[in-house]
Amino acid sequence: MNQITDLNDLRLFAEVVEHGSFTSAARDLGVQTSKLSRRIRALEEELGVRLLNRTSRSLSLTETGRQFHQHCLALVAESKAAKDVIDRTRSEPQGTVRISCPVGLLSSGVSEIVARYVEENPHVHVLIDATNRRVDVVEEGLDFAIRVRLPPLVDTDLAVRQLGLSIQILVASPDLGARHPVPESIEALREWPTLSMANSSEKFVWNLLDADGQSMSWNHQPRLATDDLASLRMAALRGIGVAMLPRELVDADIQAGKLRHILPELASTPGLVHAIFPSRRGMVPAVRHLLDALVAGFEELNGKWQGGV
Template sequence: MLDLNDLQYFVMVVDHGGFAPTARALGIPKSNLSRRIALLEERLGVRLIIRNTRHFTVTELGQTYYAHCRAMLKGAEAAEAAVAMTHTEPGGLLRVTCPTVLLEECVGGIITRFMAMHPRVEVHLEASDRQVDVVAEGVDLALRVRPPPLQDSDLVNRVMSQRPQCLVASPALLNRLGEPKEPEDLSRFPSVHHGSPQRDYSWTLFHQDGAEFTIQHRPQLITKGLPMLRCAAIDSVGIAQMPMSLVHDFIERGHLVVVLPDWAPRTEMIYAVFASRQGMLRSMRMLIDFMVEQFRLLDDPARGMRGSPLV
């Protein structure tokens, strides 16, 4: 029967270049080591090592056997390490960047819940609305939001969430100005805009049958805060483009109404960007998996983004 200990002894004897130095390294009698190798050769029916008082030589078959033994031992070590990893508490420093609004909306809570579960993890988190250079700035994980497709890059991307968008308005605003029937009707409505001030503002809408329509609008309010944008829509300041997950509950309660339900803006994607899967800290892999699961729960229309802890 195969005994990995014998393979280990044989590899060590070859690596140390003899029985005496190997016996000293292992702290066992040289005679015991020699007997184990002799029994191994007897079981295999071949000579692996030629030894006498002056010479120590590994035979050609011994060299071949040695190479296979080393590979088997490496595999055994890898198997041990893989099992050990499941019992090792993740730790280490993770450098993360995230758009400000997304951080305030949900990511901050996701990360703190993860850290509460894994107290050895340290996070340096930067709220940034610029596109961070992950490699040059030494960032482990960058979260980004944009419509598909993802930008071509040498970096690794993993989609966290696909967020359908919609146009919403308060019932009071629609009662006052009438409900729009076609995208062109939006031009007579006040609007609010998420982002920075710019020269022109427009919504590009897609019909269920594939038609596309772009309409210009002039916002009454411009803000980088989605909660603020939602409040403005509820208070009849104007029509807002919002992620459905952020307004689902308010639609259910009758505070907001979906405008032109057959038309919708392009779906946005939240995705994580990192340099490579190779050499990735276990804590980072676990954080990414945790975030994917948390976003899956947040995207559940039955929940919406209610701000309650997700477990």
């Protein structure tokens, strides 16, 4: 048997079966009944089998035709799915996107990236649940949740896309630095007041890496502890203590001279900023493009610090 070169004939055959007659199918397809009949007859001749039982009043499938029809339906469905891929790619993002993001990460650049995305896509609405709790994206009907975790990431049934890296650095205000000798090691900070993220154990430890990648832990008793990064940044700006904060959050302050990066050879282990979502299949353009925007945004943020610790 020669290879079928016109797959449209398979679609036409499926349409005839669906409509139950050549006349009805031809009317719906906008072609002449005689032309449609000739196409199906030519298909049978090419295959060397009869697919349809024809009488003056009825049309029915042969056993071979019934099996062949199932494959035609699958082929038609796949062709529609292929076209949907192109349509989704070309279509303008629109609709509502529901996401969750930790409060501190929003302050560290995510809010600016999302705002820019909304500005550039006027038909998209973004609803952000700013929370530090661990959300259930499926149960809560979220399109995706943004998280930061140290590698390796825990196995999950959800789809995961890495967005970027988050590294924390030590910063202090110029006024605070003027009251203390320039520290040459982490031990020198014992004479400095500190700030820290809060935790239930009330044991405060900075876990850091040096320029050679060697890890170290440093215990301290902060003057202020809170789970709000914005409050820590404000306290650092006011000279209350040294803080370990995401570099994305304090980059502008350092550039403006409001904060100083101290002990620049030390930094936290890079945290993986990633999005989790139910599935990659069926993702609408608005969600996919927002994820793309977040990846591009973090590339820009991380690029400012290339060559740093």
